Amino acid sequence: MLQAIADGLLNGSIIALGAIGLTLTMGILRFANFAHAELITWGAYVALAVVAVLPPLVGAIAPFSFGLPLLIGIVVAMAASSALALAADAAVFRPLRARRSESMTLVFASFGVALLVRMAVLLIFGGSAQYYSNELTFAVEVLPGLMLLPDQVFTFGLTAALWLALHLFLQRTTLGLSMRALAENPDLTRVNGVDVARVTRWTWIIGGSMAAIAGVLYGLSVQLRPEIGFHLILPLFTAAILGGLGNVTGALMGGMIVGLAESLSVLIIPPEYKPAVPFLILLAVLFIRPGGLFGALGVAR
Amino acid sequence: MIRQRLLACLAAATAIAAAQSAAAQDCTINIGAVLSITGPNAAIGSAIGDAGRLAVDHFNEAGGAAGCKLNFVLRDDQGQPNVGVDAAKTLVSIDRSPVILGAIASGVSLPILTSVSVPSKVTQISCCSSAPTFTELAEEGGTQGYFFRTLPTDRPQAVVMAKIAKEKGYGSVAIIYVNSDYGNAMAKNFTAAAEAQGIEVTDVVGYNQEQASYRAEVSAALKGKPDALFLVAFPADGATITREWLAFGGSKQLLLSNAMRAREYVEAVGAQHLTEAVGIDNAQTEGPSVEAFNAAWTAEKGSPPEGPGLHTMYDATAVALLALEKAGAPDGTAIRDAVREVTGGQGTTIYPGPEGFAKAKELIAAGEPITYEGATGPIKFDENGDVTGPYLIWGVADGELTTLDQWDMARVDAALAEVSGQ
Numbered sequence: 001m002l003q004a005i006a007d008g009l010l011n012g013s014i015i016a017l018g019a020i021g022l023t024l025t026m027g028i029l030r031f032a033n034f035a036h037a038e039l040i041t042w043g044a045y046v047a048l049a050v051v052a053v054l055p056p057l058v059g060a061i062a063p064f065s066f067g068l069p070l071l072i073g074i075v076v077a078m079a080a081s082s083a084l085a086l087a088a089d090a091a092v093f094r095p096l097r098a099r100r101s102e103s104m105t106l107v108f109a110s111f112g113v114a115l116l117v118r119m120a121v122l123l124i125f126g127g128s129a130q131y132y133s134n135e136l137t138f139a140v141e142v143l144p145g146l147m148l149l150p151d152q153v154f155t156f157g158l159t160a161a162l163w164l165a166l167h168l169f170l171q172r173t174t175l176g177l178s179m180r181a182l183a184e185n186p187d188l189t190r191v192n193g194v195d196v197a198r199v200t201r202w203t204w205i206i207g208g209s210m211a212a213i214a215g216v217l218y219g220l221s222v223q224l225r226p227e228i229g230f231h232l233i234l235p236l237f238t239a240a241i242l243g244g245l246g247n248v249t250g251a252l253m254g255g256m257i258v259g260l261a262e263s264l265s266v267l268i269i270p271p272e273y274k275p276a277v278p279f280l281i282l283l284a285v286l287f288i289r290p291g292g293l294f295g296a297l298g299v300a301r
Numbered sequence: 302m303i304r305q306r307l308l309a310c311l312a313a314a315t316a317i318a319a320a321q322s323a324a325a326q327d328c329t330i331n332i333g334a335v336l337s338i339t340g341p342n343a344a345i346g347s348a349i350g351d352a353g354r355l356a357v358d359h360f361n362e363a364g365g366a367a368g369c370k371l372n373f374v375l376r377d378d379q380g381q382p383n384v385g386v387d388a389a390k391t392l393v394s395i396d397r398s399p400v401i402l403g404a405i406a407s408g409v410s411l412p413i414l415t416s417v418s419v420p421s422k423v424t425q426i427s428c429c430s431s432a433p434t435f436t437e438l439a440e441e442g443g444t445q446g447y448f449f450r451t452l453p454t455d456r457p458q459a460v461v462m463a464k465i466a467k468e469k470g471y472g473s474v475a476i477i478y479v480n481s482d483y484g485n486a487m488a489k490n491f492t493a494a495a496e497a498q499g500i501e502v503t504d505v506v507g508y509n510q511e512q513a514s515y516r517a518e519v520s521a522a523l524k525g526k527p528d529a530l531f532l533v534a535f536p537a538d539g540a541t542i543t544r545e546w547l548a549f550g551g552s553k554q555l556l557l558s559n560a561m562r563a564r565e566y567v568e569a570v571g572a573q574h575l576t577e578a579v580g581i582d583n584a585q586t587e588g589p590s591v592e593a594f595n596a597a598w599t600a601e602k603g604s605p606p607e608g609p610g611l612h613t614m615y616d617a618t619a620v621a622l623l624a625l626e627k628a629g630a631p632d633g634t635a636i637r638d639a640v641r642e643v644t645g646g647q648g649t650t651i652y653p654g655p656e657g658f659a660k661a662k663e664l665i666a667a668g669e670p671i672t673y674e675g676a677t678g679p680i681k682f683d684e685n686g687d688v689t690g691p692y693l694i695w696g697v698a699d700g701e702l703t704t705l706d707q708w709d710m711a712r713v714d715a716a717l718a719e720v721s722g723q
């Protein structure tokens with residue numbers, strides 16, 4: 001039981017990071033971006049390339065399985081995923097927005113972008129599973145019946161820190177305020193002289209960076225495959241919708257709920273049915289609280 | 302009745318063949334294969350495709366089949382049944398392939414068989430699908446004889462693994478298996494065989510492929526604190542599960558199914574953690590026909606053929622092409638019937654390679670009987686299209702895959718009799 005809760009929270013942190021980026025772009029740019037999941041894959045693989053190229057400067061930092069190269073890899077991956085998000089926006093989404101295309105057009109365009117990115121990753125890195133480090137680290141029994149990997153603690157801590165940073169950013173900075181305003185009422189925001197293009201750009205950068213970190217953490221705790229993003233789409237959307245679109249704290253909670261539900265479900269139902277759990281949650285939320293459990297578009301106002 | 306039909310088929314086929322050889326070789330027959338180039342079997346899929354291509358190349362060097370040049374068409378099933386069925390449909394209706402080679406996973410081969418091969422009357426030969434479902438389907442008449450496979454079924458594998466667990470003195474074993482026809486059958490057969498020998502099976506946990514994490518499944522299997530784990534998986538997911546199993550304090554005493562006999566798996570888990578692991582795979586029988594294939598592969602690739610499915614895929618392709626030559630025309634039903642005429646032990650023995658296939662073409666043209674002895678040794682399909690074969694037990698030593706033991710047919714049969722006798 002304790003183990004299942006810990007597993008769920010850790011898996012939930014990865015989903016939460018992805019969902020935070022997704023909820024921001026969905027809330028502020030107002031379309032369901034299916035390509036967001038591919039930013040996760042892209043970030044994870046860019047970090048792998050960095051780790052492969054860099055010499056192991058100091059070796060692994062005990063007790064973790066990774067060293068300085070991966071930390072550098074995370075930073076490069078954040079830049080690479082942001083760049084990809086901006087490029088996709090410039091090449092595909094911005095022209096469509098300029099034409100005042102319907103949101104469904106944008107959704108389908110995002111499918112196209114997603115496929116392109118996934119296939120590019122497959123071409124560059126190949127289809128087989130890879131790892132940042134082939135060294136195994138062993139779990140430590142923290143409490144009776146609760147085993148934790150050092151890497152998992154890192155994942156959890158990083159997620160919490162990022163959430164806090166983003167929360168403060170949205171609450172305390174002018175750019176954060178502009179983002180919230182744009183999510184609330186685009187026309188009014190524009191009238192008030194906010195540089196919408198700049199806010200959009202920063203939304204992509206933050207969303208892309210979060211996705212890249214989620215990808216690296218996923219690769220760290222599971223493995224790297226070109227289908228990572230594709231298989232995360234459902235949990236990500238569930239978490240984002242659960243939390244209410246545009247709601248960062250909601251997305252964090254949503255991610256944790258999805259992770260916990262998947263993990264705890266195994267205690268009751270056979271594990272083969274685990275992948276259905278996010279579906280059920282999604283359906284339940286859409287029926288009962290379509291706006292999300294934590295209300296839409298608000299960041300703890 | 303059948304014989305008469307066969308004779309009629311043959312007569313027609315010979316007439317067509319004669320007509321075609323007069324028309325020289327300006328025609329091409331596509332030989333279609335559905336394999337996993339991406340997805341959970343990606344680690345082994347493209348090498349298996351190379352084995353099929355090698356057989357087609359060898360046949361082309363020998364002058365093609367049924368008077369035509371052969372073109373190997375490989376399509377990706379991504380490890381997914383719906384994608385595999387689409388790929389097979391394309392091969393049959395657009396590429397006009399008279400055979401379908403594949404797929405790898407039983408869960409993909411089965412829907413291809415029932416919704417493409419049988420309705421389109423195309424012969425399907427799988428290199429790698431070992432689920433007993435195909436045998437059951439054939440017994441019920443559902444395959445109409447269009448399905449063959451060059452890999453033995455699972456049941457003996459599970460029984461042999463249970464025997465090994467007993468020999469090693471494991472008192473309790475947990476099972477984690479891939480939730481597919483193949484995995485379900487392995488888990489069921491292993492449980493029955495283990496319990497028949499007094500081994501306690503603590504937890505039987507199925508998993509779905511390509512999950513974000515297998516920690517929940519691993520935790521469930523760890524609950525009973527078993528002496529050993531029997532893992533039925535494919536290399537990519539199998540490596541993740543093994544890593545999580547070991548990291549969370551699971552026993553190093555692992556029993557592994559055949560697909561994990563791949564370098565990718567050993568590297569991903571770390572060879573130093575697999576010193577107590579044993580796995581099973583279909584054995585490469587020894588003999589001149591096996592060496593002929595090994596030599597041809599090594600000459601082509603620069604390294605010996607290692608990994609699952611290479612030998613069986615070469616044989617699946619070779620049998621299909623010999624049957625095509627015998628049938629004389631790219632007709633699925635004629636090929637189905639000819640498969641049994643080019644295998645089974647009656648006639649001049651044919652070995653893998655261009656020379657062997659050239660000899661086969663001469664003998665077929667002269668109306669002489671032939672029998673193919675392939676990369677997996679002599680091949681004889683039973684009435685359900687199944688073959689039997691020996692097994693090898695593999696382990697990891699000094700960072701490399703090694704063979705620990707051989708189980709010939711007599712030993713496998715004895716184990717089967719012992720377990721089912723109790």
